[in-house]
Amino acid sequence: MTEPNGSILRNSDPDEPRTGMGTTLQPARPGPQEPPETRGRTTIADGVVEKIAGIAAREVPGINALGGGFTRTMGAVRDRVPGGHASAGRGVTVEVGEKQTAIDLQVVVAYGVSIREVAAEVRENVIAAVERMTGLEVVEVNIAVNDVHLPDEGAPRTSEERVL
Numbered sequence: 001m002t003e004p005n006g007s008i009l010r011n012s013d014p015d016e017p018r019t020g021m022g023t024t025l026q027p028a029r030p031g032p033q034e035p036p037e038t039r040g041r042t043t044i045a046d047g048v049v050e051k052i053a054g055i056a057a058r059e060v061p062g063i064n065a066l067g068g069g070f071t072r073t074m075g076a077v078r079d080r081v082p083g084g085h086a087s088a089g090r091g092v093t094v095e096v097g098e099k100q101t102a103i104d105l106q107v108v109v110a111y112g113v114s115i116r117e118v119a120a121e122v123r124e125n126v127i128a129a130v131e132r133m134t135g136l137e138v139v140e141v142n143i144a145v146n147d148v149h150l151p152d153e154g155a156p157r158t159s160e161e162r163v164l
Contacts, residue, residue, distance in 0.1 A: 044134050046096050050089030053103050053141075056129035057092070060121045062113035064149035066091030068106045101136045108147040119143045 054066055067090045093104040103126060109118055127138045 044096060044136065046094050047089060049094045049096055049101055049103070049130060049134060049136070050092040052130050052133050053094065053105065053126045054089045054092045056126045057105055057107065057122050060118060060125055062110050062118040063107055063122065064110045065108040066106060067108075068146045096136065099137060100139050101130065101134075102140045102142075103130070103138060104142045104144070106144045106146050108149050109145055111148050111150050115145055119145070 057063055057066060091106040095102045105122065105126070107122070109115055122143060123141045126141050130136060130138050
């Protein structure tokens with residue numbers, strides 16, 4: 001004696017294609033009638049989103065650099081090595097899912113600017129660039145201000161400026 005398994009058989013349409021098991025045949029792959037955006041899969045690497053976000057953040061006036069102290073130091077060393085080049089994703093960490101991404105930025109701001117206003121502008125610029133270029137929804141942009149760049153930092157001192 002067999003017991004019912006809870007499945008319900010439906011009356012099928014006589015025009016519906018059938019197999020010996022009673023299921024509808026589906027096309028093996030989407031055909032020309034399917035829209036082009038559904039014919040295949042696009043994968044976006046974390047590094048791509050990092051570069052887009054890094055470039056978009058650097059475009060904002062008031063941002064002096066991206067990355068923490070150690071990151072900037074190692075980046076400067078890498079830039080001086082023959083064949084080395086600056087990384088657009090330096091100071092950027094991302095998590096990329098199938099439809100969404102979250103972005104963390106480490107920034108150095110110029111002295112005298114409103115950190116709150118610069119951070120808001122960075123968020124706006126990064127979100128717009130990443131969403132426009134990748135189609136991913138940016139769920140958050142976290143900004144860590146690691147340093148303030150002073151106007152006289154990085155400028156070589158002359159012998160007249162030194163106090164003896």
